Amino acid sequence: MVRIARTVGERNPLHGTYDFLSNVIGYDLAGFFERNAGTLRAGVETVLAKLLEPT
Numbered sequence: 001m002v003r004i005a006r007t008v009g010e011r012n013p014l015h016g017t018y019d020f021l022s023n024v025i026g027y028d029l030a031g032f033f034e035r036n037a038g039t040l041r042a043g044v045e046t047v048l049a050k051l052l053e054p055t
Contacts, residue, residue, distance in 0.1 A: 013020040021027045033040070 011019055011023065013023040018029050021029045
C-alpha cells in the first residue's frame with residue numbers, strides 16, 4: 001500500500017489544481033466558484049432530481 005500525504009495550503013503548484021491555477025496560470029478558482037455558485041447549484045439540483053425521480 002502506498003500513502004501519499006500532502007499538506008493543505010502548502011501553495012505548491014505541483015501538488016494541487018488550485019495552487020497550479022493560482023500560481024502558474026494566475027486564475028482565481030475560488031472566485032470562479034463564487035461567481036458561478038447559483039448556476040452550479042441549479043445544475044446539480046437538476047441532475048439530482050433526474051437521478052432520484054421514479055422510473
